[in-house]
Amino acid sequence: MRGSARWLRRVTTLVAVLTGAALVVPAASVHPTSISLTTIGTAKAVDAGDGIVWVLALGSEAAAGDDVMTGLTDAIQLIGVHLDTGRAVAIGLPRDLYVEMSDGRARLNTALRDEGPEGVAREVDDLLGIEPDVVVVTGFEGFLSMMGAVGDVRVDSPLAFTTEEGDVQVRRGPNTFDPDEALYYARTRETLPDGSDFERAANHQRLLLGVLERLRDAEDEAGFMEAVTLSALGGLQTDMSPAQVYRLVQALTTVDPGRTDACIIVGTFGVENGASVVYPDTDQARAVGQDAQDDARLQGGCRDGAG
Numbered sequence: 001m002r003g004s005a006r007w008l009r010r011v012t013t014l015v016a017v018l019t020g021a022a023l024v025v026p027a028a029s030v031h032p033t034s035i036s037l038t039t040i041g042t043a044k045a046v047d048a049g050d051g052i053v054w055v056l057a058l059g060s061e062a063a064a065g066d067d068v069m070t071g072l073t074d075a076i077q078l079i080g081v082h083l084d085t086g087r088a089v090a091i092g093l094p095r096d097l098y099v100e101m102s103d104g105r106a107r108l109n110t111a112l113r114d115e116g117p118e119g120v121a122r123e124v125d126d127l128l129g130i131e132p133d134v135v136v137v138t139g140f141e142g143f144l145s146m147m148g149a150v151g152d153v154r155v156d157s158p159l160a161f162t163t164e165e166g167d168v169q170v171r172r173g174p175n176t177f178d179p180d181e182a183l184y185y186a187r188t189r190e191t192l193p194d195g196s197d198f199e200r201a202a203n204h205q206r207l208l209l210g211v212l213e214r215l216r217d218a219e220d221e222a223g224f225m226e227a228v229t230l231s232a233l234g235g236l237q238t239d240m241s242p243a244q245v246y247r248l249v250q251a252l253t254t255v256d257p258g259r260t261d262a263c264i265i266v267g268t269f270g271v272e273n274g275a276s277v278v279y280p281d282t283d284q285a286r287a288v289g290q291d292a293q294d295d296a297r298l299q300g301g302c303r304d305g306a307g
Helices: 002-020 044-048 108-128 140-150 179-187 197-218 224-233 242-252 282-292
Strands: 035-039 052-060 073-082 088-092 098-101 104-107 134-138 153-157 173-177 236-238 260-264 267-272 275-280
Touching (some): 073 108, 088 282, 104 108, 140 197, 153 197
Antiparallel strands (some): 035 134, 153 173
8 A cells, every 4th residue: 555655656747847847937826727638539548548648738837826728838749658668758848839719810829719629739739730638737836836846857958058047067978956046047049059949949848858868867865756746736626537547647656758859840930910920841741740640759840959
């Protein structure tokens, strides 16, 4: 019985922190709900306990005191976990992708606010040909709280730059970030060498891998998992059953960072109604989706990414 309780603590912690790593733009104070888990359709992959589970992780920038569902999303990652092999893939979608929504074309980062988690899932399915099983929305306070419990994380960067806030000097190669530095790293766009959301989305993936490695290294430290779990669960809201949550988080704990592929969907820049947009490379997006959908692996079809 003690072993089962310990396992549940570990898997619950991992799903909360993985989704928390998707956040990039904080609000000024505490939200009523800092993490939301919403099932899409029947979520058959979660219920079955085998095959591939697809988790759409969104970082909300909802205003202080507002529900996380009301905010724009500046971090959008589709994560696939193969329950039988332990392989995983992360597909990053820049916030400014210009897509067809129910009321006309708009940037993808407006879909959560305007159409809810089901709407974002639908847009991702239209673009990649993969329907998420679960949509996870994370707020600012959830990220900082969990990162405070996790502690310093190691992130490998292919680029050297200074963060927009905090003046963190990111070196090319390995870096160690405390929670505040991790937040500055994730939020930075303007001071990146290409100044684009493509590279920022790739940084989100690198940070997520760093958090996963830290969890795997420290999971047997006395009190570590308990502290992270308590920091994550206070603001959790979900329509999932306990059995579904258990299967989902159990799946994520099987992920080996060394067997994780990553890709960023790219496109061309433009302006619509005075706002910067990215017209998605639909051929690349469809190729990436087709490549990953059966085995959570990328063996071709990606032209940019964190891997």
